[in-house]
Amino acid sequence: MPRGRVAVVERTCPPEIAALGISRAVLADVDRALAAAAPATRLVLRAALAAMSAGLPVPPPLVAAVRSLLLTVAYEQPEAHRLLGYDPRVWISATAARRAQRWDVAIREHAEALLRPDPLVPGASSSPRAGAFTGAAEVPGEIACDAVVVGSGAGGSVVAAELAEAGWDVVVLEEGPHIPTDRFSPDALTAFRTLYREGGLTTMLGVPPVSFAEGRCVGGSTTVNGGMAWRTPDAVLDGWRREHGLDPAELEPLFDRVERRLSVALQDAGSIGRDQHLLRAGAEKLGWAVVDNRRAQVHCGGCNACVLGCPTGAKQSALVSYLPRAVAFGARVVSDCRVDRVLRDRKRATGVGATASDGRRLVVRAPVVVVAAGALQTPHLLRRSGFRAPSGQLGRNLAVHPGANVAALFDEPVRGWEGVHQAYQVREFAGDGVLMAAVNLPPGLVAGSLRLDRDALGPVMARYDRMVSAGVLVDDTATGRVRSVRGRPVVRYDLSVADARRLVVAVADLCRLLLAAGAVRVHLPFAGAAPVESDDDAVRLRAREIEPAQMGVSTVHLMGTARMGADPVRAVCDLGGAVYDAAGLYVADASLFPGPVGLNPQETVMALATLVARGLITGRQEPA
Amino acid sequence: MTTDADRFRSLVGRPPAELDAALRRGGTPDPARLADAEYRGANTAGWSVRLRMQQFVKGFERRPDGGLLGYNRRVPQSGLAAPWGPAGERFAFFDVRAVDPASRDNRYLNALLLDYGAGGNARLDPSRAIRDYLVRVDDGSDDLLLGRAFLALGPFRPSPTFFVLERVH
Numbered sequence: 001m002p003r004g005r006v007a008v009v010e011r012t013c014p015p016e017i018a019a020l021g022i023s024r025a026v027l028a029d030v031d032r033a034l035a036a037a038a039p040a041t042r043l044v045l046r047a048a049l050a051a052m053s054a055g056l057p058v059p060p061p062l063v064a065a066v067r068s069l070l071l072t073v074a075y076e077q078p079e080a081h082r083l084l085g086y087d088p089r090v091w092i093s094a095t096a097a098r099r100a101q102r103w104d105v106a107i108r109e110h111a112e113a114l115l116r117p118d119p120l121v122p123g124a125s126s127s128p129r130a131g132a133f134t135g136a137a138e139v140p141g142e143i144a145c146d147a148v149v150v151g152s153g154a155g156g157s158v159v160a161a162e163l164a165e166a167g168w169d170v171v172v173l174e175e176g177p178h179i180p181t182d183r184f185s186p187d188a189l190t191a192f193r194t195l196y197r198e199g200g201l202t203t204m205l206g207v208p209p210v211s212f213a214e215g216r217c218v219g220g221s222t223t224v225n226g227g228m229a230w231r232t233p234d235a236v237l238d239g240w241r242r243e244h245g246l247d248p249a250e251l252e253p254l255f256d257r258v259e260r261r262l263s264v265a266l267q268d269a270g271s272i273g274r275d276q277h278l279l280r281a282g283a284e285k286l287g288w289a290v291v292d293n294r295r296a297q298v299h300c301g302g303c304n305a306c307v308l309g310c311p312t313g314a315k316q317s318a319l320v321s322y323l324p325r326a327v328a329f330g331a332r333v334v335s336d337c338r339v340d341r342v343l344r345d346r347k348r349a350t351g352v353g354a355t356a357s358d359g360r361r362l363v364v365r366a367p368v369v370v371v372a373a374g375a376l377q378t379p380h381l382l383r384r385s386g387f388r389a390p391s392g393q394l395g396r397n398l399a400v401h402p403g404a405n406v407a408a409l410f411d412e413p414v415r416g417w418e419g420v421h422q423a424y425q426v427r428e429f430a431g432d433g434v435l436m437a438a439v440n441l442p443p444g445l446v447a448g449s450l451r452l453d454r455d456a457l458g459p460v461m462a463r464y465d466r467m468v469s470a471g472v473l474v475d476d477t478a479t480g481r482v483r484s485v486r487g488r489p490v491v492r493y494d495l496s497v498a499d500a501r502r503l504v505v506a507v508a509d510l511c512r513l514l515l516a517a518g519a520v521r522v523h524l525p526f527a528g529a530a531p532v533e534s535d536d537d538a539v540r541l542r543a544r545e546i547e548p549a550q551m552g553v554s555t556v557h558l559m560g561t562a563r564m565g566a567d568p569v570r571a572v573c574d575l576g577g578a579v580y581d582a583a584g585l586y587v588a589d590a591s592l593f594p595g596p597v598g599l600n601p602q603e604t605v606m607a608l609a610t611l612v613a614r615g616l617i618t619g620r621q622e623p624a
Numbered sequence: 625m626t627t628d629a630d631r632f633r634s635l636v637g638r639p640p641a642e643l644d645a646a647l648r649r650g651g652t653p654d655p656a657r658l659a660d661a662e663y664r665g666a667n668t669a670g671w672s673v674r675l676r677m678q679q680f681v682k683g684f685e686r687r688p689d690g691g692l693l694g695y696n697r698r699v700p701q702s703g704l705a706a707p708w709g710p711a712g713e714r715f716a717f718f719d720v721r722a723v724d725p726a727s728r729d730n731r732y733l734n735a736l737l738l739d740y741g742a743g744g745n746a747r748l749d750p751s752r753a754i755r756d757y758l759v760r761v762d763d764g765s766d767d768l769l770l771g772r773a774f775l776a777l778g779p780f781r782p783s784p785t786f787f788v789l790e791r792v793h
Contacts, residue, residue: 345725345726346725346726346727346728346730347725347726347730347733348725348726390648567649568648568649568734569645569648569649580648581733582725582733583725583726583733584725
């Protein structure tokens with residue numbers, strides 16, 4: 001067997017991809033991708049690739065990880081795109097131009113409304129004043145302010161905007177870069193490297209290893225998510241009220257406020273692609289409940305680049321909504337600046353210590369510290385700063401909405417990249433905690449996730465333009481845990497047997513739906529499982545026992561690691577987001593969720609962050 | 625119907641973990657409503673029975689500067705079920721204030737701190753080492769309170785006992 005890294009690429013890729021002569025380019029991009037990964041990930045994958053290159057034995061899970069990486073990168077090469085007939089740039093440009101022309105007035109009106117005073121607490125509104133987006137290199141080594149917010153995503157951006165409007169001097173620190181809308185690239189590898197934590201190469205320990213993605217840029221995960229904006233379901237809120245004391249009536253006006261700010265609406269006609277229509281048609285044929293998606297968007301044209309950073313600004317990520325509002329009211333948003341520690345005087349938070357991407361140290365002193373770094377980084381930061389919730393629940397109760405994707409092949413052209421990222425959700429099984437949707441993925445991600453050998457993968461990927469990528473997610477019954485190991489958060493999550501079973505059933509049901517829509521074959525996320533080609537196959541799959549270890553599971557929803565509740569013996573934060581047994585320290589992100597929310601969490605995060613901000617504004621007229 | 629007296633006795637018999645949870649959950653007493661009140665009190669630790677120190681009276685009064693001061697009074701150790709005998713002289717005075725999160729004595733941020741070190745006790749009076757934390761058992765009511773005593777011994781803070789207070793007047 002030929003040895004060397006190039007030989008590994010050629011052995012891994014389908015023959016038609018290997019024949020393109022792109023192996024060296026693939027390896028160069030793999031090296032770039034690994035450079036963005038966590039040190040441990042980088043070390044392990046490099047060692048595995050080196051061992052495979054030398055013909056040495058490598059454990060199967062590592063072979064699978066290297067294979068997935070190589071295929072992802074290979075199918076994102078321009079030559080591979082040409083082979084597949086995939087050129088999203090043409091579609092994006094045309095869509096952006098159409099949108100700008102047709103909706104210019106509405107776009108301008110929303111931009112103006114975004115900056116108009118609208119006090120959260122009556123009387124607590126200030127006049128707009130100039131804040132700024134700045135890099136860490138441009139700010140002094142020590143800053144004093146009223147409140148420092150760690151993280152600029154769904155939670156941090158909302159708190160920053162609300163406090164700034166109320167006249168607070170706010171500094172937001174964001175670990176990732178500030179990449180404005182006009183600098184987003186439709187090149188997936190570039191986007192992963194620049195917008196995602198560890199280049200998107202993030203996986204939890206456990207069985208199966210759950211891959212996850214979160215944003216690491218100004219705007220956080222809102223910059224790279226699909227922009228779905230759903231209120232917390234009543235049943236979930238009712239459970240949170242019963243178990244944790246959260247009053248749903250408190251959130252109602254806050255949802256209204258968030259939706260106003262984000263222009264939450266259904267998609268315009270004409271922006272919805274064939275993959276979405278097929279999903280809907282399949283559901284309707286089976287008589288299943290399907291709903292139109294509510295999204296944070298201003299006349300989104302459906303260019304389907306949400307996860308690479310919306311290139312038109314239509315998606316109302318924090319980057320183009322709450323953060324500009326915060327800046328307009330005087331907030332300073334500092335990018336490229338990782339917060340290492342919450343500074344404290346015993347149990348009182350006094351600010352944060354941070355490191356800029358150039359290695360310079362920064363200190364921001366503030367009597368109020370709001371941590372909104374996401375459900376993994378937030379508990380890690382609190383713990384390493386010496387804050388220990390008396391409940392012992394910090395870092396526990398991680399819920400992830402485990403999901404599994406299928407690739408359905410149709411005889412008709414689908415061109416799933418032409419049309420909005422996600423227009424519908426199938427809610428037929430919402431009562432069982434199951435959600436279904438079609439979500440077009442770039443070819444690299446599809447190739448990397450399909451559990452097919454190289455000879456089978458080539459023909460499937462050759463029909464990428466006739467493919468519907470769809471997935472299920474379940475609200476989990478298992479919980480994971482975030483620990484801090486050598487200065488980094490380490491996540492352990494094991495899929496429960498019950499959730500694994502629900503995933504199999506949900507995937508089987510999704511196959512039925514796609515077959516009803518006209519799919520000729522559905523490829524599964526289960527190792528060794530033959531594709532589903534008929535209802536009988538789906539019925540057999542439904543009854544089949546599949547071990548969690550055989551499943552390809554992923555998530556983009558991470559929640560619950562600093563849960564809020566009225567009882568300090570069970571929760572980490574109180575119902576205003578204040579960390580129990582600490583002063584001046586608040587959490588305002590999905591860590592606060594008392595449990596899984598069962599659907600896209602962004603609006604829930606934003607409503608809770610508004611709640612936290614409201615408590616701070618009303619509780620202060622002086623922040624100390 | 626369960627009376628405060630029943631609950632008082634019930635609390636005294638609870639295990640420390642439950643009492644700690646109750647302390648975490650408790651609301652901060654209102655100093656204004658403690659002023660001029662006396663409470664009958666009982667320590668929960670077994671040693672306090674053996675050393676005949678289980679029962680006591682704790683009282684609060686306003687300082688001239690508007691702050692709150694407190695004191696203890698000895699009572700005959702007649703058992704929790706019996707009527708309490710007459711209380712003795714005031715001793716072991718303490719200052720009452722909100723817990724400062726940035727101070728060394730910051731165990732329960734939701735409590736009032738009874739600081740015997742700032743109570744004006746004599747320099748060699750061992751009671752100066754006591755630091756009590758006090759919370760409400762019931763939301764909005766200062767009739768039944770739960771406390772925990774600590775000893776300030778240099779950097780260490782051992783806790784000899786929890787205690788329960790029931791308002792007498």
